[in-house]
Amino acid sequence: MALLRFLDRALFRVISLITQLLMLSAVGAGFYQVVARFILESPADWSEAWTRASLIWTVMLGIALAFRYGAMLSVEVLHGFLKGRNKRWLEHLVMVICVGFLGFMAWIGGQMTYRVRFQTMPSLDIYISWVYVAIPIGTTLAILAVLAYWAEGSHDAVVDETTV
Secondary structure, three states, X not given: OHHHHHHHHHHHHHHHXXXXXXXXXXXXXXXXXHHHHHHOOOOOOHHHHHHHHHHXXXXXXXXXXXXXXXXXXXXXXXHHHOOHHHHHHHHHHHHHHHHHHHHHHHHHHHHHHHHOOOOEEOOOOEEOHHHHOHHHHHHHHHHHHHHHHHHOOOOOOOOOOOOO
């Protein structure tokens, strides 16, 4: 069990690091695009495509992190009303629905990736399937995250106490 916890923590730390680096690269490429376009008056054709691709990867990896830490799994009202066994049954139901939806997304994402495998992104000179593959990879990691969160047992609902 300790080995599984270590692997779980290590995997999601690596995912977090990759997601942060992708976000940083998107910000850098977007900033470069603004500078190149308005200051240098010579817009770069690659920066917009890279920004879009890295943000897609950031979102798809980010959902795995959100699911792992329970940020997207709570059904607040019902979770608050239920106690004990009924609360755990609700968590089972939510887990089954999430895994089913994410599995469907992974399947569709895999089909989309396969369909565009020969198309290239001219500005980056890479296959566009490298961007599309973020869908099945991200949703598969999210399935693992849902299962890991569920395996930990009953949790209190994640509530954001931020006031506006």
